[in-house]
Amino acid sequence: MSAHNERPVLEVEDLSVAFHDRGGELVAVRGVSFAVAPGETLALVGESGCGKSLTAYALLGLLPANARARGRVRLEGRDILGLEGEAMRRLRGARIAMIFQEPMTALNPVLTVGAQIVEAIREHEAVSRAEARARALALLARVRIPDPERRFGEYPHRLSGGMRQRVMIAMALACTPAVLIADEPTTALDVTVQAEILDLLDDLRCETGMAVVLITHDLGLVAEHADRVSVMYAGRVVETRSAETLIAAPLHPYTRGLLAARPRLGTGPRRRLAEIPGQVPLLGAMPPGCAFAPRCPFAALPCRETLPSLDAAGSAAGRVACLRWNEIRASEQSAAPLGA
Incomplete structure (x- = not known):
């Protein structure tokens, strides 16, 4: 991981997603903005239902x-954002690609993995079947699948979870995209395979210069594999900073809660994991102020009435959407209790 000063390859500004039905409009993603430079990894972090995958x-x-x-x-x-049909299909897979959360449902069970990679290549490039096959075999080798020739002819159910995830990565990289979105790429994999997959993504990012958007709920992964982090809650970004500074000194109470809930390995006495009480509010029942206020130990009356904007975090590089972050930090630095 390193600093990136190049022009962003992906820029998202004030993105909102709303669902429409007979009951009206439900807004699930609210004013999300971020940018990613070539060779950079941005992590989108939050609980299930916070709007990351959407x-x-x-x-x-x-x-x-x-x-x-x-x-x-x-x-x-x-x-x-406004592209549809063939115009979007030409970009999807070629310039922006995605590794989906569960490869068993993303891969076609009745086609061999080799045929699926070949299809991804020929969909976007005018190459012969033989050339596409050669490239597919090279991709399987590149994502460290042993015996690519044999695996090329296997069906997805014959492969382990880690192997299927590597096939998904190979398909995503087939046309050398500028941006790779990895949606919980290590879900349901054991710890050793998780590390291998994420190390592989890091290596491929360095080799190709692609930008990576890593979607995860695991701040442990963020500490090791991301340059910057945007923490999402109830469809909004509530804190965005460099991974190093955010892990060392989180500002938003929600980020603090996520970090406190991380399991810690060690030889000391066992303790219960911390947890954030309550749950993410339903789309149709968003509170009028800060969406996190009902679960926040620092919430005061203004928090319940005023929706905080994502403002510059003072001397702490980044931005945070919390009315009281400065008070909370000041009280901790002075070791004085902060009253609500």
Whole structure:
């Protein structure tokens, strides 16, 4: 991981996603903005239901029929949010690709993995079947699948979870995209395989210069594999900073709660994991102020009445959407209790 000063390859500005039905409009993603430079990894972090995956689907034009996205999404300087049909299909997989959360449902069970990679290549490039096959075999080797020739002819159910995830990565990289979105790429994998997959993504990012958007709920992964972090809660970004500074000194109470809930390995006495009480509010029952206020130990009356904007975090590089973050930090630094 390193600092990146190049122009962003992906820029998302004020992205919102709303679902429409007979009951009206339900807004699931609210004013999300971020940018990613070539060779950089940005992590989108939050609990299930916070809008991380929905944000990714909006970027790729994969929203359900009753959902609408607003805002601006620029890929390599081109606004792609309004693209539909063939125009979007030409970009999807070629310039922006995605590794889905569960490879067993993302891969076609009746086609061999080799045939699926070949299809991904020939969909976007005018190459012969033989050339596409050679490239597919090279991709399988690149993602460290042993005996690529044999695995090329296997069906997905014959492969382990880690192998299937590597096939998904190979398919995503088939046309050398500028941006790779990895949606919980290590779900249901054991710890050793998780590390291998994420190390592989890091190596491929360094080799190709692609930007990576890593969607996860695991701040442990963020500490090791991300350059910057945007923490999402109830469809909004509530804190965005460098991974190093955010892990060392989180500002938003929700980020603090996520970090406190991380399991810690060690030889000391066992303790119960901390937990954030309550749950993410339902789309149709968002509180009028800060959405996290009902679960926040620092919430005061203004928090319950005023929706905080994502403002510059003073001397702490980044931005945070909390009315009291400065008070909370000041009280901790002075070791004085903060009253609500």
